[in-house]
Amino acid sequence: MPVKGEYMGMALTIDDLDGENLDFFRYCSEGDFRLQRGKQSGLLRYPPATACPWTSDRESEWVSVEAKGTVHSYVEVHHPIQPAFKEKIPYMILLVDLDTQKGEPTADEALRVAGNLVTTDGEFASPDIIKAVGIGTRVRMVFTNVTDEFALPQWTVDGDAEQPDEPWRYPQE
């Protein structure tokens, strides 16, 4: 069965043939961030894919991954394109280097996982929170439920982590 959900007024659909995405988002709905690990390479990959980018191996298994990391780069949107986000501006999309597998298998590679900057409760971050987040900020994952079998990974500032004195921000506020 396809999984359909409505999120902020947007119709999200995972086709019943799309096993990789069905699995990924179902694990998220269980609060379990899992990535595929290639059988031959032992390397994790993101986003879900049908083979291993390093070995072309089609065999993989889902492995739970600690979803903590550092902001590698970001988008801060002030002019919304999608109607769903009109009420949310400004909002941030973070591209986060997971600690797991950072710099592997080559120095500039990382599992760079996208998500919005949200509060620990999953609400979109306020402008004040946004202004304190930039490249270098330590974040952890939280999940936003779309349906019972489908949740979106999101990012929130990791209150337990040591934070940089001043994360790098675009110079104009």
Next chain:
Amino acid sequence: MTLSSVNEADTSTEKFLRGKYAICGVGETTYRRGSNETTRALGTWAVKNAMDDAGMTADDVDGMLSYSGNDSTFSTFIAGDLGIRLNFYMDVHGGGSSTEALIGIAIGVIEAGMCKTVAIFRAMNGYSSVRIGGTGARSAVPIVGDQIHHRAYGWQSAGQMFAPTFLRHMYDYGTTPEQVAGVKVAHSKHASNNPKAYYKTRYTVDDVVNSRIICKPLHLLDCCVETDNATCIIVTRLDRARDCKNPPAVIQSVVGRCCKPRIDMHYQHGPISTVAGHYAKDILWPNAGVGPEDIDVTGSYDAFTFTTMLQLEDYGFCKKGEGGDYVSSGIIELGGDRPNNTSGGHLCEGYTHGMNMVIENTRQLRGEIDDSCPVGPDGKKQHTYDYSEGGCRQVKDAELTANLGWAMPGTGSAMVMAKDAR
């Protein structure tokens, strides 16, 4: 520019069909908002203009290529309307970076004997129908499967998708918004000398950095214009091109949709402040037999000010990380050492998914830029090389051009063209 490098390119080698094919005709519609015409009518108009430019009739064209994102009309209608009987056609999916890639495909199918002459067109109502910026119809569609990983986060439009690369370049190399604004300053100067440009106003660095933020680091004036238009480029073998009405622009090298690793989600493979030109340059320059230092005019895709800068840097026009200095130094302006996008490009002339930059460089190589300079008794433009507002746009002695096409940070295309040495 060194003449010796052109001669070397033309005489030394069979390498990858260097110097064997040419652009023999170019044409476009006007650049408007609110065309009140179908993409079929626009496409027909542009292809006919390119045929007229080449001095060709319907019997002389037997191949057709087009690209679109489901926002155009297929080749069959355009060819049918113009009475062109096709021996080959193909309509491919794609946007920026398609232009140079399709020129390469045209060379390949002609070389394979499938046809003799290929008209490549892009027709779009990019403002009044399917908006290129992603608003309207593009943002209203259901979000399915793999798209959930970005669109569900409000990460959809081109500016939003590319922003992590742009910001990371600022972080990695200290590039400033003021430096990058130099691209808009240059292209707007060029557009002010282009009677057909949609925006002809000249802008300053202050104008750019004080315009409203769309998504950081992009201000409104860092983003290109959305317009309704069609454009066409006709490719044929050099010997045939020499029989055409206008001088050929000789194709020295072409790279098509060259990608970074992990093109399913290129941000997985760093450095993310490096773009596909880093890989494409190793095909482009050896095949052309010249290097960036030999080039007189560039056409680096300006969907955004940043895309122009990133490509010039990764194709080797300056050292890695020094793109901000390069684009703010005056080099890329008319009158500078290597002007970029002399038509005003996507930022100012109009948005064509890359076509107008190749059209412009074809005209530069002919010495027949369509500026406001007077036409002499021989019917040719008498260029003044006075680049002040409303003046000349022709680059003096332009003999080698480079086009750098962009789809996204992870995918690019490129082409080197030369003035016919004959």
